[in-house]
Amino acid sequence: MRDSGELNDTVLIVGADHGLHMGLNFAFFQSGRIEHKNPFFAMSVPEWLYEFSEKYQNEQGLEAASPFAANEQRLVTPFETYHTFRVLADWPEFETDSWKRSLFATQKAGRTCEEAGIGANFCMCKIPATV
Numbered sequence: 001m002r003d004s005g006e007l008n009d010t011v012l013i014v015g016a017d018h019g020l021h022m023g024l025n026f027a028f029f030q031s032g033r034i035e036h037k038n039p040f041f042a043m044s045v046p047e048w049l050y051e052f053s054e055k056y057q058n059e060q061g062l063e064a065a066s067p068f069a070a071n072e073q074r075l076v077t078p079f080e081t082y083h084t085f086r087v088l089a090d091w092p093e094f095e096t097d098s099w100k101r102s103l104f105a106t107q108k109a110g111r112t113c114e115e116a117g118i119g120a121n122f123c124m125c126k127i128p129a130t131v
Contacts, residue, residue, distance in 0.1 A: 007044065007046055008046050008047075008048070009046065010046065011043065011044070011045050011046070011049070011088060012043070012044040013041075013042070013043045013044075014040070014041075014042045014043075015039055015040060015041045015042070015081075016039055016040040017039055034124055037121075037122050037124065038124065039078075041081070043084075043103065045068070049104075050066075050068060053066075053067050053068070053104045053105070054066050054067070056099070056104075057105060057106060060096075060100075062100075062105060062106060063106040065106055066106075067103070067104055067105050067106040067107075068103075070106040070107070070109075071103055071106060071107055074106075074107045074108070074109060074111075075107070075111055075112075075113070075116050075118075076103060076107055076116075077116050077117065077118060079101065079116070079117060080101060080102060080103050080107060081103065083098045083099075083101040083102040083103075084102040084103045084104060086098040086102070087099055087102045087104060112125070113125055
């Protein structure tokens with residue numbers, strides 16, 4: 001689809017309410033508990049929006065890294081997803097505050113669940129390594 005040009009004006013977002021949540025993996029392994037409490041999320045953006053995000057990030061004096069690459073390994077929440085939808089709904093005019101809180105901007109490295117607004121029951125930082 002990307003090579004055909006069909007996604008040039010489309011942001012494709014795929015999500016699920018949780019990961020694997022049945023069977024032995026869920027019941028007995030740490031990875032099952034993590035997947036149960038973390039929804040699946042994937043996003044594909046057109047190349048022009050990817051480039052715009054990087055350029056805007058640099059113009060605003062924010063972190064120089066690509067926001068998409070940086071956010072892959074950072075703690076992001078449905079709050080950032082909400083602001084991403086806000087930016088897309090208002091495009092091409094968007095609020096700078098929503099942009100900075102969206103997935104189009106690099107999110108803070110090393111932030112805690114508390115800083116991100118994640119309740120203790122859903123914080124993956126606190127899961128014991130062994131059962």
